[in-house]
Amino acid sequence: MSTPSNWPLPPQSIRFIMPHKIIRKLAQNKLSKDLYPLGAGYYKEAEGHRMERLEHDDHLVIYCLEGKGKIRINQKNFAMNSGDLAVLPRGLAHQYASSPNFPWTIYWCHFEGDLSDEFVDHLQLPKQKPVLHLGLHSSLVSEFDALLEARRSSYHLNAFINAANQLRQILTHIALLQPLVRSQDADSFNLEKIHSLMQARIHEQLDIDTMAASVNLSKFHFIKKYKDVTGTTPVNHFIQLKIERACHLLDISTRTIAEVAFMVGYEDAYYFSRIFKKVMGISPTQYRKLQVGAWSYKSFKNDSA
Structure with missing residues (x-):
């Protein structure tokens, strides 16, 4: 090498x-x-x-x-x-x-x-x-x-x-x-650039000002444009990406909930668990139990309906 x-x-x-x-x-x-x-x-x-x-x-x-x-x-x-x-x-x-x-x-x-x-x-x-x-x-x-x-x-x-x-x-x-690959107009809204920035910072916090600056928009216009294009807010999408990443880490490792929380940018494991349950409908502990059959998929569907 x-x-x-x-x-x-x-x-x-x-x-x-x-x-x-x-x-x-x-x-x-x-x-x-x-x-x-x-x-x-x-x-x-x-x-x-x-x-x-x-x-x-x-x-x-x-x-x-x-x-x-x-x-x-x-x-x-x-x-x-x-x-x-x-x-x-x-x-x-x-x-x-x-x-x-x-x-x-x-x-x-x-x-x-x-x-x-x-x-x-x-x-x-x-x-x-x-x-x-x-x-x-x-x-x-x-x-x-x-x-x-x-x-x-x-x-x-x-x-x-x-x-x-x-x-x-x-x-x-x-x-x-x-x-x-094609050249993009300088004034166009580069959604991929925003999403790539989110992915690169998924283990950290990322504020709206930083996202808006990356596409040369004011905070107000960035939020409006993002929601017009995607139907959701940049903050909600960033949280969704974090929780998807957390699910992956819970699936492939035996790390503690606190360790997984830290790896996706949450220092407070209890706050992370609340966010996780809000998105997934179940807690990180319940999600992990699905893997070993200690908690049924039927329960998951009923609790998150």
Whole structure:
């Protein structure tokens, strides 16, 4: 694997490098050997983040959510802005850096596999132009987030096989989105940008002012426009996303309710439980009991009717 940057990792950022023994198993397993991650991460407002590789022996994808940066290849600079995606294939020497004034927030993943070259070719990116303006897509943000869940698996191979297939989903999703990419009018309402911001901040609090500023609208006009387009408020949608995420965490782990609450941005577990019940009709504890048959689905339907 190409050496990842040694940028000092601040809170709310993630860097996960696959253990060598896991990489060997992924390279041998029939379900993952065609494509698998070597390392992945989420860097939030990555001030001072920069990297130079004269030798690059794997593939790298970078997805910029916010801020700015640049990539330099063959003496040419390419700007990276919000919604841009870069793919740096094996063998391509490169440099990249976050903007000092508007540091980028990015997802990244180094990957390899028997068919990794074919997956990169499938993207049909212009040669010597690694940056594609894909736009912000909340579903793609969710897929990167799901890929990073593997780091919580206590090194269970099945979790990493799932991560390998999540990477397959990401790359094929990028290829699917490309024909749909089009320039948006500067005055148009970029709903995907808002939803991607929500997904990226799902483990935090996110105020209306920040959401409105991201699409250059006043707080009043943002709320009105959002409700006109979606039929709900941005706050309600953000809460819905948090609870969906909480359900996923309750499904796949044995974390306590308080731990799940904290992971979706609620420091008060009791307040989180009230919000969860308001959305789902049952408490987090009752939801978890559904998994083990200690609480019936019929009860769930009756209580939430």
